[in-house]
Amino acid sequence: MIIVGGSSSKDLAKELSNALGCAYVQAATTRFPDGECYTRIDNESMNDDVVIVQNTYPDSNLIEMFLLQDAVKKLGAKRMTLVIPYFGYARQDRVFRPGEPESAKVMTKHLGMMCDRVFTVDIHKESILDYFECPHRDLKAAHAIADHFKGKNIDLVLSPDVGAKDRAKAVGERMDVPYDHLEKVRLSGSDVRISPAKMDCVGKNVLIVDDMISTGGTIVAAKQALREAGARSVSVACTHGLFVNNALERLTGNALEAVLCCNTLENEVSHISVAGIISEALGEKW
Numbered sequence: 488m489i490i491v492g493g494s495s496s497k498d499l500a501k502e503l504s505n506a507l508g509c510a511y512v513q514a515a516t517t518r519f520p521d522g523e524c525y526t527r528i529d530n531e532s533m534n535d536d537v538v539i540v541q542n543t544y545p546d547s548n549l550i551e552m553f554l555l556q557d558a559v560k561k562l563g564a565k566r567m568t569l570v571i572p573y574f575g576y577a578r579q580d581r582v583f584r585p586g587e588p589e590s591a592k593v594m595t596k597h598l599g600m601m602c603d604r605v606f607t608v609d610i611h612k613e614s615i616l617d618y619f620e621c622p623h624r625d626l627k628a629a630h631a632i633a634d635h636f637k638g639k640n641i642d643l644v645l646s647p648d649v650g651a652k653d654r655a656k657a658v659g660e661r662m663d664v665p666y667d668h669l670e671k672v673r674l675s676g677s678d679v680r681i682s683p684a685k686m687d688c689v690g691k692n693v694l695i696v697d698d699m700i701s702t703g704g705t706i707v708a709a710k711q712a713l714r715e716a717g718a719r720s721v722s723v724a725c726t727h728g729l730f731v732n733n734a735l736e737r738l739t740g741n742a743l744e745a746v747l748c749c750n751t752l753e754n755e756v757s758h759i760s761v762a763g764i765i766s767e768a769l770g771e772k773w
């Protein structure tokens with residue numbers, strides 16, 4: 488097996504090759520003066536199982552992923568697996584208003600044209616993977632998050648909304664602490680209203696888990712609700728730390744340790760590695 492690291496996921500790709508004891512090649516990706524993507528894989532041939540590790544967000548990384556697939560194919564890959572740690576466009580999974588595209592379907596259709604297998608991590612809507620015609624699986628970061636917080640005095644695990652309650656359950660059960668969910672109503676793209684947990688939070692060290700933090704509006708409102716409900720401390724962990732519009736600074740001030748995310752998107756607080764769950768899946772027979 489050969490692991491190819493795209494520019495979005497170099498560290499994760501290296502970790503995967505170390506865990507699996509296989510070759511690692513880093514794609515040499517640059518931009519032409521007009522911004523178009525140029526990439527090259529400096530290998531004479533790739534007559535092997537090849538795994539490309541690359542996000543499809545932001546758009547520049549999506550283009551790189553398309554180009555890497557073609558390069559890998561031309562180098563003679565026997566089978567091609569895409570590991571897409573953060574799958575962009577998963578939120579527009581249907582036509583909400585007439586005239587809109589089904590963005591998630593467009594992406595899967597095009598990404599699936601050359602590859603033989605796809606792994607994602609905590610994709611926003613798992614059902615969109617069914618648009619891939621090749622084998623596909625969404626891997627769950629819950630255990631990696633739980634293992635990181637085990638032994639750190641967490642009394643209660645909460646998801647910010649009912650839609651993510653299974654994540655709170657998976658993390659809570661693995662840590663052997665109670666779990667529950669908050670109730671969220673979205674007021675606008677960046678503002679949400681959150682009602683307190685049904686469980687008693689007074690004096691508790693609470694861990695909020697979510698699939699992603701984008702503007703940070705959800706977490707700001709959840710922290711506020713938990714403070715009002717008497718929580719002693721609130722830690723935050725998500726799989727994908729997008730942190731748009733300075734969300735990380737807004738959430739943490741100078742205390743970066745207050746928010747953690749997985750290394751599906753590599754940034755200064757992506758200290759929870761999903762390499763273990765991905766390498767385990769890659770190591771399985773197929």
Ligand code: R5P
Pocket residue numbers: 647650651676677679697698699700701702703704705706
């Ligand atoms: C919503 O369904 C997701 O699980 C996240 O809670 C949401 O996308 C977070 O977005 P933001 O950080 O902008 O509130």
